[in-house]
Amino acid sequence: MMSRWSRFIAAAAMLGAGVLGTGLVPAAAQEPKRGGILNFAITAEPTNYDCHGSQTFGLIHPVTPHYSYVVKFDSSQNNKIVGDLAKSWTIAPDGLTYTFALNEGVTFHDGSPFSSADVKATFDRIMNPPEGVVSLRRQLFKTVSAIETPDANTIVFKLMEPTASFLVNLGSPFNCIYSAAKLKTDPKFPETNILGTGAYQFVEYVRGSHWISKRYDGYFRKGLPYLDGYKAYFVKSNGVVPGLIGGQFDAEFRGRTPSEKSQLMAAGADRWTVHEGSWSTINIIIFNTLKKPFDDVRVRRALTLAIDRWKGSEALSKITIVKGVGGYLRPGYEYALPEKEIETFPGFWRDIEKSRAEAKRLLKEAGAENLTIRLHNRTLAEPYTPIGVFLIDQWRQIGVKVEHSQVDTNPYFGNLVDGKFDVAYYPATEPVDDPSAQFAYYLTNAKSSISYSRHTNARVDELWDQQSRSLDPVKRKAIVNDLERLLLNEAYVLPLNWWERIIVLNKKVKGWNMSSSHFSGQDLIGVWLDQ
Numbered sequence: 001m002m003s004r005w006s007r008f009i010a011a012a013a014m015l016g017a018g019v020l021g022t023g024l025v026p027a028a029a030q031e032p033k034r035g036g037i038l039n040f041a042i043t044a045e046p047t048n049y050d051c052h053g054s055q056t057f058g059l060i061h062p063v064t065p066h067y068s069y070v071v072k073f074d075s076s077q078n079n080k081i082v083g084d085l086a087k088s089w090t091i092a093p094d095g096l097t098y099t100f101a102l103n104e105g106v107t108f109h110d111g112s113p114f115s116s117a118d119v120k121a122t123f124d125r126i127m128n129p130p131e132g133v134v135s136l137r138r139q140l141f142k143t144v145s146a147i148e149t150p151d152a153n154t155i156v157f158k159l160m161e162p163t164a165s166f167l168v169n170l171g172s173p174f175n176c177i178y179s180a181a182k183l184k185t186d187p188k189f190p191e192t193n194i195l196g197t198g199a200y201q202f203v204e205y206v207r208g209s210h211w212i213s214k215r216y217d218g219y220f221r222k223g224l225p226y227l228d229g230y231k232a233y234f235v236k237s238n239g240v241v242p243g244l245i246g247g248q249f250d251a252e253f254r255g256r257t258p259s260e261k262s263q264l265m266a267a268g269a270d271r272w273t274v275h276e277g278s279w280s281t282i283n284i285i286i287f288n289t290l291k292k293p294f295d296d297v298r299v300r301r302a303l304t305l306a307i308d309r310w311k312g313s314e315a316l317s318k319i320t321i322v323k324g325v326g327g328y329l330r331p332g333y334e335y336a337l338p339e340k341e342i343e344t345f346p347g348f349w350r351d352i353e354k355s356r357a358e359a360k361r362l363l364k365e366a367g368a369e370n371l372t373i374r375l376h377n378r379t380l381a382e383p384y385t386p387i388g389v390f391l392i393d394q395w396r397q398i399g400v401k402v403e404h405s406q407v408d409t410n411p412y413f414g415n416l417v418d419g420k421f422d423v424a425y426y427p428a429t430e431p432v433d434d435p436s437a438q439f440a441y442y443l444t445n446a447k448s449s450i451s452y453s454r455h456t457n458a459r460v461d462e463l464w465d466q467q468s469r470s471l472d473p474v475k476r477k478a479i480v481n482d483l484e485r486l487l488l489n490e491a492y493v494l495p496l497n498w499w500e501r502i503i504v505l506n507k508k509v510k511g512w513n514m515s516s517s518h519f520s521g522q523d524l525i526g527v528w529l530d531q
Contacts, residue, residue, distance in 0.1 A: 053134030075521030304347030
């Protein structure tokens with residue numbers, strides 16, 4: 001007789017069956033060649049063009065190659081912070097002043113000159129968005145007291161207090177630098193227009209079909225980019241593998257499942273380069289604590305206690321892109337709690353029968369024995385659907401009924417922002433491991449615009465502020481650990497499991513570097529085609 005986990009795997013495998021494949025070692029470095037169009041698939045589309053109001057790869061992959069940043073993450077150097085528009089910078093001994101020397105001769109794609117005024121206007125917009133403008137990361141710059149432009153090629157950020165993650169915050173790929181002149185005319189200009197200083201110039205967007213760009217000949221890094229341009233195709237997830245096999249696409253940069261990798265390898269292993277590694281994306285379950293009974297910690301704890309994360313991740317990793325079990329920080333990251341301690345918190349006990357018995361007791365005590373949940377989810381197959389199926393199975397073990405509501409991208413994010421949900425599944429993603437950015441999903445809603453649980457625990461915000469100000473790594477880690485312990489006990493948001501990233505590229509695609517995040521390393525500046 002099949003075990004319950006075997007049956008779960010078999011059922012979920014209908015979403016994309018297969019077995020694990022073996023990764024290939026990329027070929028040795030070659031001399032880059034110029035020319036050619038990179039064709040790649042994207043399984044989501046941007047709601048609009050504005051980087052500052054976005055939180056999806058559906059914008060990052062087609063849109064951000066058009067833009068530049070003050071600093072950025074270099075995926076060829078393990079996401080090290082490097083200069084982009086900034087050619088160098090200095091930090092004052094007290095950590096309160098960051099001075100950036102900007103590259104000269106930079107122009108926007110319409111030929112207008114770039115200057116420090118554009119950086120100031122961009123971050124003024126991020127920190128204090130005008131009415132009607134959405135800025136999802138403004139809380140990360142709350143410590144900035146002033147932005148000064150002593151000359152056209154110098155930008156100075158003055159901070160009210162030391163901020164350990166300031167350079168990381170500055171380097172977010174959602175911090176596209178916009179034209180000050182265009183923002184002055186219309187603060188919403190970036191929502192419907194593309195005008196950057198990046199390596200590629202916008203050509204055409206046809207919703208539901210494709211996005212086309214071309215090389216910007218005036219790009220300030222001479223000799224780059226190598227490609228003549230790129231064409232991104234918007235497709236359903238189940239269309240990616242056939243498109244790769246058929247030669248319509250050279251790549252898909254978010255990630256494929258183990259079974260899809262196996263399908264591609266079966267179609268001809270010599271055709272592909274495979275990159276594989278841990279992904280800085282965590283599956284989280286968000287409770288809207290303004291709605292009963294999710295304002296009751298007993299109910300939230302019961303629902304986390306019902307989930308067998310250990311065996312669940314083992315099963316899910318065979319069919320989908322999730323793998324690691326951990327808390328709110330990626331397992332193995334230097335600030336993360338050790339596994340032995342994680343196992344002591346509700347929802348991470350190894351003894352699932354004991355855990356579910358306690359879950360049933362808590363539900364009865366809270367008067368919620370006959371609980372029905374409406375799970376808010378996204379229509380993307382990977383990994384939204386299998387995670388939804390998994391959660392339905394897990395909560396059913398303690399008598400909880402679940403209605404699985406899957407909607408398209410726009411209403412999915414809109415409902416999160418507007419609080420129009422009871423319980424939601426969400427994959428929290430940041431370009432790099434960083435406590436300030438990663439814990440921003442779990443602050444009070446008043447503190448963070450990307451925190452959707454709407455709880456009112458001021459201690460969470462206090463600990464976040466303390467770790468943000470601490471420039472001593474040892475002290476900062478201790479504060480971060482205390483914050484993680486508090487969140488694990490309160491269970492406003494449940495950490496479920498971490499993703500595993502698998503990228504399969506046509507072997508002719510060169511110069512692309514694997515990153516732990518599908519948000520970073522996508523400027524395509526160093527990518528070239530061996531054809």
